[in-house]
Amino acid sequence: MERRFCEGRYSLWLRWIMVLAVTLVAFKVPNFTDFLSLVGSSVCIVLGIVLPAMFHLIVFKKELSWHGLAFDAALVLMGAVLAVHGTYSSMLEIFGVKA
Structure with a gap:
C-alpha cells in the first residue's frame, strides 16, 4: 500500500487506516474467530x-x-499432524458440528 500511495515511503496515517480497516472487518464479520483459527x-x-x-x-x-x-x-510429522487436526477441528467449529 505504501509503495502505491506514498511513493514507497513510510506513512503513519496509511498504516493507521489499514489497522482500523482490518479491525472493522474483524468486528463486523460474524464468526471471524473461527476463520482465524482455521x-x-x-x-x-x-x-x-x-x-x-x-x-x-x-x-x-x-x-x-x-x-x-x-x-x-x-x-x-508433528507439524503435519497438528495442522490436520487443527484444520479438522476448525472446520467442525465453522460448520457447527458437535463432536
Whole structure:
C-alpha cells in the first residue's frame, strides 16, 4: 500500500487506516474467530514448524547426525499432524458440528 500511495515511503496515517480497516472487518464479520483459527491451524503451523524443519532437513541432510535427522523428521510429522487436526477441528467449529 505504501509503495502505491506514498511513493514507497513510510506513512503513519496509511498504516493507521489499514489497522482500523482490518479491525472493522474483524468486528463486523460474524464468526471471524473461527476463520482465524482455521488460518492459524493450517497455514501458520505449516509456515512456523513444518517448512523450517523441512528446509533444514533438505539443506543440511548430509551434515546431520541421525539425531538431527530424527528431530527434523519428528518436527515435520508433528507439524503435519497438528495442522490436520487443527484444520479438522476448525472446520467442525465453522460448520457447527458437535463432536
